[in-house]
Amino acid sequence: MARSSPDTSRPNTNPANTNQADTNPPNTSRRNARGQERARARHIALVRFTLLGLAFALISQFGLTSATAAIPRVRPVGLGTAWSHSLVGHQQVIVVSAANRTATRVTVTAWDRVGNRWYQVGNWSGHAGAKGWYKAKQRDQRSPVGMFTLSSAGGYLKNPGTVLPYQYNRSRYSTVKNHVRTFDYVLAIDFNHKVGTPPLSNVYPQGYAKGGHIWVHVDHNSPTNGCITMPESGLLTVLRWLDPAKKPVIVMGPANYLAGAGA
Numbered sequence: 001m002a003r004s005s006p007d008t009s010r011p012n013t014n015p016a017n018t019n020q021a022d023t024n025p026p027n028t029s030r031r032n033a034r035g036q037e038r039a040r041a042r043h044i045a046l047v048r049f050t051l052l053g054l055a056f057a058l059i060s061q062f063g064l065t066s067a068t069a070a071i072p073r074v075r076p077v078g079l080g081t082a083w084s085h086s087l088v089g090h091q092q093v094i095v096v097s098a099a100n101r102t103a104t105r106v107t108v109t110a111w112d113r114v115g116n117r118w119y120q121v122g123n124w125s126g127h128a129g130a131k132g133w134y135k136a137k138q139r140d141q142r143s144p145v146g147m148f149t150l151s152s153a154g155g156y157l158k159n160p161g162t163v164l165p166y167q168y169n170r171s172r173y174s175t176v177k178n179h180v181r182t183f184d185y186v187l188a189i190d191f192n193h194k195v196g197t198p199p200l201s202n203v204y205p206q207g208y209a210k211g212g213h214i215w216v217h218v219d220h221n222s223p224t225n226g227c228i229t230m231p232e233s234g235l236l237t238v239l240r241w242l243d244p245a246k247k248p249v250i251v252m253g254p255a256n257y258l259a260g261a262g263a
Helices: 028-062 066-070 232-241 255-259
Strands: 092-098 105-114 117-127 146-149 153-155 166-168 186-188 215-218 228-230 249-254
Touching: 092 255, 105 228, 105 232, 117 232, 186 232, 215 232, 228 232, 249 255
Parallel strands: 092 249, 153 166, 215 228
Antiparallel strands: 092 105, 105 117, 117 228, 146 249, 153 186, 186 215
């Protein structure tokens, strides 16, 4: 019997014998497009991560909620459009707002300008003058209204880390009220105060009768002689945050004054 020949019609199933040249190469332009999409996705993720990191930094430093820290504002909350021109050139602002002209309780907020938007970096409660607002003379127990520069600090305790000029004096800042040493730290408000001089300076540009020595200092759970108070922890945060290069200012007064054409 004749030997049968091999069955040459059976397909070659050995992968080693497969002709790789018969496989179509991937589309180069499609592959490049996918690469660009991945690069864009990575960039967007990086931006989101950076913004998230900024928000968490604000939360950890100032105790804000993520929602508050991340909301950009055209102006700090509470300030009307009339203040926009006044704030040109300033990157840091503290807003002190009271319910009305006789109110002694205040809300203190701190704001950073990034580009053309403002971001809140702190919110605290405090007190103003015992007779309310619109200071007119020495010892009238009223707080002044308006926008003022912030150019010096001081206190009973040593400099806590502010870059503002700091006056350390344990004897002249030793006042205690309601069992609180209220001048542990003070921030001078440049109302009738020569810019850059220590908080205790007796130089009154508009004369002594106008009043002066208006500061932000530690809250003692009661109204003041005209100063603004806030919790010591909050004041520490503000002192370390303020940067003279950002031209910090404080805007203060009753809510209707701040929201209106008071500027």
